[in-house]
Amino acid sequence: MTIWNLGSINADMVYGLPHLPSAGETLAALTLERFLGGKGANMSVAAARAGSRVAHVGGIGSDGRWALDRMTEYGVDTRFIAQVDVPTGHAIIAVDAEGENQIILYPGANHAIAQDQLGQALSQAVPGDLLVLQNETNAQVEAARMGRDLGLTVCYAAAPFQADAVQAVLPYLDFLILNEVEAEQLRESTGLSVSDLPVQHVLVTLGSKGARYLPKDGEVLEIPAHKVKAVDTTGAGDTFTGYVLAGMDRGLPMPQAIAQANRAAALMVTRHGTADVIPDLKEVLEARFT
Numbered sequence: 430m431t432i433w434n435l436g437s438i439n440a441d442m443v444y445g446l447p448h449l450p451s452a453g454e455t456l457a458a459l460t461l462e463r464f465l466g467g468k469g470a471n472m473s474v475a476a477a478r479a480g481s482r483v484a485h486v487g488g489i490g491s492d493g494r495w496a497l498d499r500m501t502e503y504g505v506d507t508r509f510i511a512q513v514d515v516p517t518g519h520a521i522i523a524v525d526a527e528g529e530n531q532i533i534l535y536p537g538a539n540h541a542i543a544q545d546q547l548g549q550a551l552s553q554a555v556p557g558d559l560l561v562l563q564n565e566t567n568a569q570v571e572a573a574r575m576g577r578d579l580g581l582t583v584c585y586a587a588a589p590f591q592a593d594a595v596q597a598v599l600p601y602l603d604f605l606i607l608n609e610v611e612a613e614q615l616r617e618s619t620g621l622s623v624s625d626l627p628v629q630h631v632l633v634t635l636g637s638k639g640a641r642y643l644p645k646d647g648e649v650l651e652i653p654a655h656k657v658k659a660v661d662t663t664g665a666g667d668t669f670t671g672y673v674l675a676g677m678d679r680g681l682p683m684p685q686a687i688a689q690a691n692r693a694a695a696l697m698v699t700r701h702g703t704a705d706v707i708p709d710l711k712e713v714l715e716a717r718f719t
């Protein structure tokens with residue numbers, strides 16, 4: 430099967446800082462590194478590295494050819510990424526000594542994806558394929574609706590979280606992934622707790638504690654994370670999601686897909702960077718955690 434990803438593509442400018450800046454503060458960075466990023470691209474690369482066939486639907490500007498080439502190199506089908514008349518998206522990412530981050534996003538071409546482009550891509554999908562969306566592109570509702578009509582398994586990674594963006598796609602979803610704080614924010618805006626959402630599979634990430642899986646017709650499961658020394662948490666959530674999707678795509682039982690994704694995310698936080706450093710399946714399976 431194929432994982433179709435309507436997803437963002439960013440140039441990540443990662444600044445290593447002694448601490449995250451506060452309002453009005455001027456702070457000199459200790460390091461600067463550049464990576465391929467964007468929550469969408471990170472998820473596509475993670476799922477491809479986990480062994481899935483992934484087709485990415487997105488946008489770049491005339492300055493973004495490198496990103497497309499790099500995604501191709503990482504095993505992602507980039508034929509449905511269009512070049513548009515807007516600069517490629519970028520992210521300014523501050524990472525502190527504890528590995529925590531702050532991100533400023535310039536959406537650019539990620540918000541210029543045409544309906545036609547989306548329709549052309551998804552016309553090649555077959556029932557049973559997965560479609561994943563995040564909240565960094567335009568056309569999320571159109572894609573979710575198309576995905577549902579085509580019989581795809583529609584997955585939404587609610588990041589960056591906005592309750593109204595989740596609510597807009599909720600009627601079309603088979604799978605929703607969000608963190609604990611976001612689950613509470615969604616409850617405040619919809620009146621529904623995660624276990625009452627009209628979605629077949631809900632996955633609540635618990636940071637260093639792991640993840641809670643709430644299937645519509647089954648038992649709630651908690652799958653613990655591995656303990657590692659984090660140097661940079663950026664992209665770890667996207668890696669987790671990409672690996673869960675790849676596990677679903679390969680027909681792994683959900684607890685096993687989540688356990689594998691936990692291993693991938695644990696490895697990812699020990700590395701500096703985003704899409705370029707996402708571990709492949711061999712590394713994930715061979716990793717030893719204490």
Ligand code: RIB
Pocket residue numbers: 437439440441465466467468469471519520532534565663664665666667703704
């Ligand atoms: O989740 C990390 C990602 O968020 C970065 O790669 C950055 O581009 C932003 O989209």
